[in-house]
Amino acid sequence: MKVEATIGKNMQPLLRVENLVKRYAKQSLAGTPEEFLALDGVSFTVFPGTTLAVVGESGSGKSTLAACLACLESPTAGSIWFAGREIAKLEERASRQIRPQIQVIFQDPASSLNPRWSVMEVLAEPLILQRKFTREEIDRGISSLLERVGLSPDIVERSPTELSGGQRQRLAIARALALEPKLLILDEALSALDCSVQAQIANLLVELQGSLEMTYLFITHDLAMAAHLADEIAVMDRGRIVEQGQAQKILKQPEQETTRQLLAAVPRLTLVPPLLEQ
Amino acid sequence: MRYLLRRLGHALLLLAGVSVLTFLFTALAPGTYFDEMRMNPQIAPETIAALRAQYGLDKPLPLRYASWLSSLVHGEMGFSFAYNSPVAPLLLVRAGNTLLLTITSTLLAWAIALPLGTWSAERMGRLPDRLLSWGTAMLLVIPDLALALGLLVLAVRSGWFPTGGMASVGFETLSPFNKLRDVALHMILPVTALVLSTLPLLFRHVRAAIADILDAPFLLAALGHGIPKRTLLYRYALPAAANPLISLFGFSIGMLLSGSLLIEVVMSWPGLGPLLLEAILARDLYVVIGGILFSTFFLVGGNLFADLLLYWADPRIRTESNAQ
């Protein structure tokens, strides 16, 4: 709840996105060229140490947004300000410093973890690339990262393919943390996991936010989890943010039809009154 | 459609590039057709110089290339010194014979490799599959030349089929049906050699491609719907494995073509092979260039055909290329 207190204090936002537009060239089957607006003027701000959840149906542009923020795609128009500086206008040198501060975690960590590497190598790589650590510091860094995400040190010899889905997701988070990011973009990072494992990772995220002042952009189609983790929720529909506000408010008094539909579709365990009392 | 047009553009560019390169290389190669004449004291140096001038060999390279291009447009492709005739008609007959050999053996090799490879992949690891893999591995290590010579020896000893050329003596007097039969008989030996030289490679690729696909979830799903085994293999697995195989098809045409040039020489099949060899030895410049260009043309044509097949076979490529 410390988090909410800081927002009020007229702080500088960590991330400010203004009028972001992403247009994909596309050609219909008939052969006439068509432009597809994946992002249609998206603007929002995220303050340090808070979580913004982005929800919406498939194809609403959530992943495109993540890709633009992580510099995996270049936006057609608009600007992205990170820690007070415009990302697109950074010079080579500054960009190499700033970019590692934004890390992305995807739904399927298996696709971004090299199966031929061991857990040790996966974690050592970002540390080695920073070129400022000795061998010993790297070893110590790896064990503290493992501890931080709750992985036991005896898995360092295994390959990512030999880990469970939850362990792989923890490993992906650990690797992202190695670069000491300020902003973590989680693109459907929990969607492929079981409920019980989702809860474990969600707890880890909350804990890291407490201890490291992490800022999250939490992309999901699971509104219950979004509401649990986020300070604010932004609802996307066809490339636009149609509604944005305090998580509680969006849940209780949704203003847009899209939001109401999304809320209505959330499957709930409504048959569990005895649980609520506990 | 754009995809195909682009492919066609690439092919034409490639042909132009090859023609320029062969021109350059043949110009760099030592000696010309007239060098031997120069040894002959009975021919005056002036005569040779006149001949050279007549054929334009004294002109600079770009000019020669330009005049060759214009002769190409007129359907001549330069002039053969040895045959004393335009190159194109000369090559055309030979190219037809080569094509007959190449196309027949391509079709035959694939017609055997596809079912055999699929059949073997389904029995992966069992005795028939192991025997086939072992046999093809043996065939793979025997050089083409040794294979051809071996077959030749076999044919000569047994006397079952004609061992050289494309037609028997007195071919002209035969009835149309017997003509066909005669050519077919003459084709047996070279076609067998060609098929045997490529079959192992094709078989192994088909087998690997099908074996890869047999684990795919959609085949498991089809099995779960009770699709019969034969349909599963030939209607589901084979088309799904088509992409790498079609690319291999384009490649195999090239392989069979170059194999064919060699086998033609060994088995005196009147195709491009012997002509090209003769022309190189005699430094019959334009025939060499024409022969190389014809071969390249077949190669490129084969790959273009494979692209066409790919476009037809894979809807994903169709939409992708439309989207670009």
Added chain:
Amino acid sequence: MIAILEIQDLHVSYRSSGGGLCPALTSVSFGLMPGEIMGVLGESGSGKSTLAGSLVRLLPANARITRGAVQFEGTDLLRANADELRQIRGRRISLIFQEPSLALHPTMRVGEQVRQVLAAHDSLGKGALNEQTRQVFDQVFPEEPDRISHSYPHQLSGGQRQRVLIAQAIACGPSVVIADEPTASLDPTTQMEILGVFRNLREKLGLAMIFITHNPALLCGFADRVLVLYAGKVAECGSAETVLASPRHPYTKALFHSIPTVFDRPGNTRKTKLPAILGDSARSLPIRGCPFEPRCTEKMDICKEREPAAVNLSASHTVSCFKYES
């Protein structure tokens, strides 16, 4: 009523690369009534897909069904020969696989893929076959059956692909459909839509269904009965109302607790710790005793010593836990 599909004492193991057998399902028994939807709940690795596969004997090559029987219409599927099985698969019992984008042939039009299923089981003429295919598409895609049936899988959305899988599954009018996490990769709106399709089909065709999922919330108001698997064993089984509203097994309880309940709880529970089940899934099993013991918050001394047997709490509710043994 008698069960249409009766699973008796099913044991399935996988042969590991070392040569040993590791059990994936142990002593699973239950019956599926005609027209009933049985929800199977369990975490990743608990044996859900193994269960689905072994019912129609579609398992990886290294799987061994070591014991048990699956009675269906008078035959034991585990002892049926290949041809009998082929006749039953797709015609009497259909499977819907986990990943809709992988379960369809990538270069065959989806209409053709449904037609092939029909052709595999009925020797119809060409016209009749096409007519039947059309009828199936009319049922699953009432809006635009023709456009969809002429499409390739990559031209369809996730929800549409899932509907095609459903079309394949119901094409021959089976009496049992086994769906393995059919909505796991879909967004909530599409998920609800697909559940609606299933519900409609059950009403229209009287299908019995085994619906496998790891999300208990999906089963609310959808399943008639719920079976909870843990480490290849039945932890709890009962009617959906009982199990979902008052779960008894410590694992089921813990699983339901780990779902965020911001919607239903009064007050602000945001960013609080979710009561997650500690420890790492069913992979590290104890050699003896209750499989859930290492992660159980209500364990007792006896739990380490031997395995709990199934206890009948009521006629239709069984739990495998020492807490209920008297």
